[in-house]
Amino acid sequence: MRATRLFTYTLREDPAEAEVDSHILLLRAGFIRQFAAGVFAYLPLGLRSLKKIEKIIREEHSFIGAQETQLSILQTRELWEEAGRWDVYGDILFRLKDRKDRDLCLGPTHEEPITDIVRNMVKSYRELPVALYQIQTKFRDEARPRFGLIRCREFLMKDMYSFHETNEDLENFYEQVARCYERIFSRLNLTYYKVEADPGAIGGSANHEFIVPGLSGESQIFLCSNCEYKATSEKASGKIVELPSLNKEDDTKEIYTPEVDTIDKLASFLNIKPADIIKTMVFIVDGKPYVILIRGDYEVNEAKVLNKLNAKELRVATGEEVFRYYFAPIGFLGPKGLPVNARILVDESVITVKSGVVGANKENFHFMGFNPLQDLPASTNYGDYRTTKNGDLCPLCEAPLKEIKGMEVGHVFNLGTKYSDAMKATFTNREGKEQTFLMGCYGIGVSRSLQSVAEEHHDENGLKWPISVAPYELIIIPIDYQKIDQKNAADQLYEKLLSLKFEVVLDDRETTAGVKFKDADLIGYPLRITISPRTLAKRAVELKLRKDGSSELIPQEEVVNYLLSLRTRLFKEIEEMVPPLLSLE
């Protein structure tokens, strides 16, 4: 491609609308262009990189026997109602009507259509397992699109669904997909963590997210400082650090605490630690009130509560509700003297409080000296209902956990029979009986991955694409293309490299060398060849690597072979990071 023909532009200044480096650079380098909040067009450079990611995804999926399909973006209400999600999915679903006033939506995900196809086509265990994927534009009317391609309303996603006869088979395939994802992210030269995640509303047993660190991270994860344990903040079950308790009181003692209705106020009013307080929260879970006791320095983890109660919906109760159910104002609620039939969940963290402060169920009063093991009924079950915090201990090895922020680029789910049950998707098993499919679903944010690569690989001058994702592998810059000797040398090399299937740009623009260099750095070509009177005098060209800035003179007659082996080497460096495929059983 000649630079004079390349449909692009570069911006010298940062666009006002972008905040994150990778977003700024993708705009400045002419990879993408925004049309509306969370809606982008890909310009030729951006699309080339995106296609490279797709190609890697396709290759890796072929290794695990998955087949590509393309489901419709337009989906019918009826299908969504079958799995009960038309109403549940809410505002995030783009809804529209056709000319006959029928309800349709734009697919935010494709469990329903895929399950519909498979239940109609697969009737026998002999046809299993099946794994189908697609790379397709998804639509989600996000409450808050942000960070360019990171959180879009229209975005590219690879989604795959697998169908199995046995759970063993599903679990085996799940591991293969997880490995497939690790290979893909490795080939994109992304730093990633595979972390245990919460099954959440989608349900199912196993569930892992692939997180790239940084990027003003939307998700928080915990990494063990010692072992391999990694989990999302929702899933992580850190062990509690015991803190010294207050001096033990013989009995609970009522104290006057005027207008002290938060943990922070109470801690400073009594000059104690939040961990000396037992917090009493009220949540409305599927319409029913629940009291949750938790140590004052922890937050209730809503996902864990939902899982424990196998519930769908949860919210913090209002002050009125709390008073109606427990006859005490928010801020002064406590475990002593609650109605006998109250539903109570107690987090394990309260066990570490030997002499705690709790609400007295009366405005402006608390009790001191509450000992859960004595003062709560012996039948109390203790569970994990808290959000792990920085410094909690690893559940496997008890080393401190550290919290980092990151971005989810991939997710693998063991769905079990959630959708196949709801949609009556069955086949005949080897005993001749009807059985529902066991399903897995697996996603990669493709457009999000593109920006993640840009985020990890850039510097103050611009993008630094790994060769596997670069829109072009190489740019040839003749300092002055109008000079006949430079032009000849550049043209010759360009033609030769094209014939060898190099992805090469020739910067034939009539502009200064500085502009060409700046643009090359900004766009982030991994390799740059400079041809100038200086180099030609030595019958050589200059080769510069974007990733480390190193450069060397290469004799003209050797440059083609040198580039061929260099390209091979760069790909090899990436391949060496890729974990091996799991053997197929």
Add this chain to the structure above:
RNA sequence: CGGGGCGUAGCGCAGUCUGGUUAGCGCGCUUGGUUCGGGACUAAGAGGUCGGCGGUUCAAAUCCGCCCGCCCCGACCA
């Protein structure tokens, strides 16, 4: 959805508070000349319904009202 900020040429901005000539600056773009290894210099140009609609006024980018859009911070997720 709540809170904050912004909308003036392809991009970045000034002008708005305190209404008043032909709405300005830088980058980019066009043409000529001089340059030519890290975003050159110079001369001459082109490019605007000042987000939209309505109102106030002799007069509105500027004041008032309504609407639309974009960005950031929080509740959600690939």
